Amino acid sequence: MSKSLQAIRGMNDILPEQTPLWRYFEGTVARLLDNYGYRQIRMPIVEFTELFKRSIGEVTDIVEKEMYTFDDRNGDSLTLRPEGTAACVRAVLEHGITGGGQVQKLWYVGPMFRHERPQKGRYRQFHQIGLEVFNLEGPDIDAELIVMTWRLWGELGLRDAVKLELNSLGTSESRGRYREALVEFLSAHIDKLDEDSRRRLKTNPLRVLDTKNAETQAILVDAPKMADYLDDESRAHFEGLKARLDAVGIPYVINPKLVRGLDYYSKTVFEWVTDKLGAQGTVCAGGRYDGLVEQMGGKPTPGVGFAMGIERLVLMLEALDKVPEELSRQVDVYLCAFGEAAELAALALSERIRDQLPNLRLQINAGAGSFKSQFKKADKSGALYALILGDDELAQQVVGFKPLRGQGEQQSIAWDALAAHLATCVVQG
Numbered sequence: 369m370s371k372s373l374q375a376i377r378g379m380n381d382i383l384p385e386q387t388p389l390w391r392y393f394e395g396t397v398a399r400l401l402d403n404y405g406y407r408q409i410r411m412p413i414v415e416f417t418e419l420f421k422r423s424i425g426e427v428t429d430i431v432e433k434e435m436y437t438f439d440d441r442n443g444d445s446l447t448l449r450p451e452g453t454a455a456c457v458r459a460v461l462e463h464g465i466t467g468g469g470q471v472q473k474l475w476y477v478g479p480m481f482r483h484e485r486p487q488k489g490r491y492r493q494f495h496q497i498g499l500e501v502f503n504l505e506g507p508d509i510d511a512e513l514i515v516m517t518w519r520l521w522g523e524l525g526l527r528d529a530v531k532l533e534l535n536s537l538g539t540s541e542s543r544g545r546y547r548e549a550l551v552e553f554l555s556a557h558i559d560k561l562d563e564d565s566r567r568r569l570k571t572n573p574l575r576v577l578d579t580k581n582a583e584t585q586a587i588l589v590d591a592p593k594m595a596d597y598l599d600d601e602s603r604a605h606f607e608g609l610k611a612r613l614d615a616v617g618i619p620y621v622i623n624p625k626l627v628r629g630l631d632y633y634s635k636t637v638f639e640w641v642t643d644k645l646g647a648q649g650t651v652c653a654g655g656r657y658d659g660l661v662e663q664m665g666g667k668p669t670p671g672v673g674f675a676m677g678i679e680r681l682v683l684m685l686e687a688l689d690k691v692p693e694e695l696s697r698q699v700d701v702y703l704c705a706f707g708e709a710a711e712l713a714a715l716a717l718s719e720r721i722r723d724q725l726p727n728l729r730l731q732i733n734a735g736a737g738s739f740k741s742q743f744k745k746a747d748k749s750g751a752l753y754a755l756i757l758g759d760d761e762l763a764q765q766v767v768g769f770k771p772l773r774g775q776g777e778q779q780s781i782a783w784d785a786l787a788a789h790l791a792t793c794v795v796q797g
Contacts, residue, residue, distance in 0.1 A: 378484070378492030388695040389682055393524070394477060397497050397676075400520055404512070406473045406499060411455040413479060417445040423454035423632055423664055434482040448481035452498040453632070453657065453673055454664075461666045466502045475499040477678075489645050489680045498675040499654075502661070505670035507608035510636045510656060511616075513674055514609075517640060517652055518618050524681075525690040530640045530651065532618065534610070535626040537574075537594065537634055538602040540659060546597035547573055557587050577625040593624050602635050609636055632660040636672065644687055645680055652676035700729040700794050702746035702772075706739065706758040714757045717767070717783060724787035728794060747772055752794060755786075 375381055382390060398408075417437050424431050436448040449455050456474060460466045477497045484490055501509050514532065521527045537543050551573050558566060562581040569576060579585060598606070613620055626637055637655035645651075654674025661669035685691050705714035718732045731749055733742050746754040756768030756778075767786060770778040781789050 376492070378486035380491060380493070386682075388698065389685060389691055390678065392692065392695055393678060393682060393685065394497070396523055397477075397520060400516060400523070401475050401499065404473075404516055406475045409456060409459060409474045409476050410478070411449075411452070411459050411476060413449055413481075414446050415449055415455055415458065417447040419454050419458055419664075420447055420450060423457065423660060424451070434484055436481045436483060450480055450482045452476055452478075452480065452496060452675060453500060453660070456498070456500045456673075457661055457664055457666075457671070460502060461661065461664060466661070466666070466669055469503050471504055472500075472502045474501070487647070489647075489677075489683055491679060495678040496675045497678060498673060500671060500673035502669055502671050504672070505658065507605050507612060507636070510605075510609050510672055511612035513654065513672065514613060514618065514638060515616055517674070517676070518616070521640075524685065526681075526684060526688065529644050529684060529688055530642050532613075532620040533623040533626055533639045533641060534606075534620050535594065535623055535637050536598060536602055536606040537627065537637055537655075538598045539634060542597050542599040542602060543574075543594075543634070546592065546594050549592040549597065550574065550576070553591050554587075560584070560587055574627045577627050588625065595622075595624060605635055632657040632663065634658050638674075640676075642684060644684055650677075651680045651684065697750040697752070698729065699731045699749040699751040701731070701753050701755060701790060702749050702751040703730065703732045703755040703757065703767075704739075704742040704746060705733060706742070706756075710757045710759065710762050711736070713762055717757070717786075721787055721790065725791055728790060753790075 401408075417435070420435060421431055435450050438446060440446050456476065460472060460474075466472050475498065477495070479493050479495050481493055483492055486492060499513065501513070518527070518532075521530055538546070551569065554561065554565075554569050554573065554576060558569065560583060561569065561576070562579065562584050565576045565579050565581065565584050576584065577588060577591075579588075610620075623639075626639060627633075633655045635656040635658065638653065639650050640652040641649045642651055643649060652674055653676075654672070656670070656672040658668075658670045660671055661667070703714055703718055705711045714732055718730055721728065721730060731751065733745060737745070743754065752771070752773050754768075754770045754772055756770060758768075761767055761780070764780070765783050766780040767783065768778055769781045769786075769789070
């Protein structure tokens, strides 16, 4: 017997009962970003592999172990994008939209791909909303990104469930000095480090600070602190960011071990974390990458951005019971028609109602059926009201109006008065 076809492990279908919450979340974010003056950009999901090696860093976990890379028919090495910043930088460079110091405030949404061990909140195909700003170098724009996410948590009802962690990685020069001090310290304790940290010590020592190993974490208590190696410019930038967050009243904690997993970050880095999702605690993260555009062949261009994981935030909304009640209802009104003449009239009437009430979710019965079967479908749809159109109603040019989710008797409504009646009832419902 042939094996049944299934989705690839870690790449999941998002089913119709799940998509309303996704659309609600994505729509909330899109409206917020519109209100702050950000514009959407859409990039391909496949890029040349060299893009990610050059931007993310060849010795990062992503490039070394997690990318989906393949050769196409031309022999070119291509990669399914593991993150969005590199692709966005490539796009703005290719089209010259940051030239001459033009400020660009951009956002994108879509799937990313990493070959990780699938678990709740961590998948091989996952979805992100990302945001990138170019040619603004002050702490004010860093603060705006964080303020926007704080406002988003408020709109979603998640503020009490997230915590903001901040750090500064300084410039590449100050980070280099810190790197030397950290390597010297860790080398003196190398026999006590876990295997992964010993590997990272040779390739990407700052990532040792990210370790989840308890013994290594105990050693890091006495490790050098990045704050002691910051240059004056980075220290002033970080103080300016904190002052702005204080002015708005956004609480935060300084996490000296926060380094992020990508090589291109500098100065500000931040994460919004939660304890509501088990091990997958980061729901939004980002920071500043002032050297990345130049590293990828452009002119020196300040940059800052963040990305948030849609799967994790959807899980949070569900876990904390923050899903709006109306999302469980996909239909406001269900129109039942009995007989061919009534079906023809129902089609014309429904289109007239849609013209008058474009936001009304009106479903007309398809496939005919008895009175009992059509009402069963109306009830299953979750509609608040059923409309009934048969020979008697057709003769009088009325529809039967029946509440399905509460008190109220069936009544007859004239066709000309139906739109006004529905507008009142559905809003009240």
